[in-house]
Amino acid sequence: MTLPRHLAFGTCPASASNNAKAELSTHERVLNFAGYARMKLKRIIVVGANVAGFKATETLRQKGFDGEILLVGAEPHLPYDRPPLSKQILSGELAPAAPAYRDLPWFVDNRIELLLGMQATDLDADARRLTIGNDDIRFDGLVIATGARAREFPMGRPLAGVHTLRTLDDALKLKDELKPGASVVVIGAGFIGAEVASSALSMGAKVTILEAASAPLTRVLGVRLGRTFGEIHAQNGVKLICSAQVNGLRGTERVKSVMLGDGTEIPADVVVVGIGAVPNIEWLANSGLEVSNGLVCDATLNTRHASIYGAGDVARWPNAWSGTTMRSEQWTIAADQGRHAAINLLAGRNGATPFTTIPYFWSDQYGMRIQSMGRTDSEVVMLTGSPDARPFIGVYRDKHRLVGVVTVNAPKAFAILRNKMSENASFEDAVRSVERFTVSA
Numbered sequence: 001m002t003l004p005r006h007l008a009f010g011t012c013p014a015s016a017s018n019n020a021k022a023e024l025s026t027h028e029r030v031l032n033f034a035g036y037a038r039m040k041l042k043r044i045i046v047v048g049a050n051v052a053g054f055k056a057t058e059t060l061r062q063k064g065f066d067g068e069i070l071l072v073g074a075e076p077h078l079p080y081d082r083p084p085l086s087k088q089i090l091s092g093e094l095a096p097a098a099p100a101y102r103d104l105p106w107f108v109d110n111r112i113e114l115l116l117g118m119q120a121t122d123l124d125a126d127a128r129r130l131t132i133g134n135d136d137i138r139f140d141g142l143v144i145a146t147g148a149r150a151r152e153f154p155m156g157r158p159l160a161g162v163h164t165l166r167t168l169d170d171a172l173k174l175k176d177e178l179k180p181g182a183s184v185v186v187i188g189a190g191f192i193g194a195e196v197a198s199s200a201l202s203m204g205a206k207v208t209i210l211e212a213a214s215a216p217l218t219r220v221l222g223v224r225l226g227r228t229f230g231e232i233h234a235q236n237g238v239k240l241i242c243s244a245q246v247n248g249l250r251g252t253e254r255v256k257s258v259m260l261g262d263g264t265e266i267p268a269d270v271v272v273v274g275i276g277a278v279p280n281i282e283w284l285a286n287s288g289l290e291v292s293n294g295l296v297c298d299a300t301l302n303t304r305h306a307s308i309y310g311a312g313d314v315a316r317w318p319n320a321w322s323g324t325t326m327r328s329e330q331w332t333i334a335a336d337q338g339r340h341a342a343i344n345l346l347a348g349r350n351g352a353t354p355f356t357t358i359p360y361f362w363s364d365q366y367g368m369r370i371q372s373m374g375r376t377d378s379e380v381v382m383l384t385g386s387p388d389a390r391p392f393i394g395v396y397r398d399k400h401r402l403v404g405v406v407t408v409n410a411p412k413a414f415a416i417l418r419n420k421m422s423e424n425a426s427f428e429d430a431v432r433s434v435e436r437f438t439v440s441a
């Protein structure tokens with residue numbers, strides 16, 4: 001649903017206000033600004049209206065925050081689920097509309113003011129002032145959840161028929177061009193590239209994938225599994241060209257072909273560029289916050305400016321589980337961080353707790369549900385045959401510990417191993433726990 005540019009919130013229903021009072025009266029809560037100032041939280045702004053931003057607003061109300069909440073989003077849609085874009089929306093299984101998390105009455109009932117189709121352009125962190133268009137708005141607390149955007153292919157002037165995929169509008173434009181018999185070239189064999197290829201194939205297109213590395217996904221799943229997933233493209237009728245160096249696109253108004261470094265020219269009616277994402281941080285350049293491949297946060301997701309937190313694909317934070325500083329591009333982490341940032345903002349600096357997580361990701365392609373968690377970049381130990389004989393269970397070890405899991409069409413085994421990972425189980429114990437799925441496989 002496309003909304004008017006500015007939606008004022010309605011009146012809070014009696015039950016919501018009572019709940020808010022019963023849980024904790026955040027209106028009365030104070031933040032301790034590093035001991036220098038004490039300030040009531042009256043207005044919280046969340047910038048970025050997708051999963052991290054939405055979860056932050058929802059959590060603020062669930063935890064009893066009774067003051068003003070503004071949710072600012074550059075897209076003109078209610079917060080919606082992004083993962084179906086490359087899957088059910090492209091393949092036509094879902095209606096070509098935003099799969100919204102909540103409808104408009106929910107935002108009205110929860111007194112969440114929506115500023116959609118509007119972009120935050122500047123921030124003064126010290127003054128706690130956000131600029132949206134010509135307006136400056138003051139806040140007591142801020143959650144930055146501006147996510148990431150698709151990386152563009154550097155090609156000079158834009159050509160019709162060349163797409164990236166990040167938003168609903170991108171998906172609808174691309175879907176219009178996925179006609180039976182169309183030659184679709186996907187640049188990049190990551191998860192999104194593979195999902196696009198699978199959906200385009202189901203729409204009757206002829207698909208070629210170009211991958212710069214010697215096999216797809218080796219950085220994410222290791223060489224052995226990367227190669228196997230590469231073979232799955234071919235088994236499904238998609239041509240995968242690895243070690244491909246894309247030199248440019250040919251065409252006058254509309255793309256006609258993709259040029260490779262070795263002189264090969266691949267005809268293309270449609271090109272989809274799937275070469276990763278870049279965090280939306282440019283608008284923070286003069287904010288006083290630290291940005292470097294993301295918004296730099298501490299372990300509690302705080303930006304080190306007491307009243308400002310980061311969440312989702314834009315946030316870079318030290319994850320105690322992996323012992324590394326990371327910026328994730330995974331739905332579950334974005335949702336969990338949205339919740340966590342809201343809770344920490346309400347708790348104040350002294351009450352804020354670290355955000356620690358075992359990375360989790362899923363992907364749907366060629367009828368496979370791939371699930372992955374933890375560290376999966378070393379060599380896999382296959383507990384069943386290779387992923388083309390499904391169900392598949394692969395595990396990763398670091399000495400005696402289980403550190404990663406990849407399964408294909410094996411949700412029960414995945415759930416068991418997920419618990420084992422959370423318990424920090426030994427590798428042997430984890431393998432034993434899924435024996436009933438592996439002995440007959």
Ligand SMILES: Cc1cc2nc3c(=O)[nH]c(=O)nc-3n(C[C@H](O)[C@H](O)[C@H](O)COP(=O)(O)OP(=O)(O)OC[C@H]3O[C@@H](n4cnc5c(N)ncnc54)[C@H](O)[C@@H]3O)c2cc1C
Pocket residue numbers: 047048049050051052053072073074075082083084085086118119120121145146147148149165166167192280283311312313314328329330331332334360361362363364
């Ligand atoms: C096609 C696709 C398929 C995916 N499939 C999967 C999957 O199967 N499994 C999985 O785990 N993950 C998947 N992901 C990743 C997942 O969707 C993201 O991790 C998640 O959407 C991140 O949420 P976010 O709220 O942090 O950021 P985003 O979803 O990027 O949302 C940020 C929002 O902020 C807005 N914004 C940016 N700058 C401003 C500004 N200055 N002012 C106002 N608004 C601004 C943006 O327009 C955007 O709407 C997929 C992603 C895509 C694109």
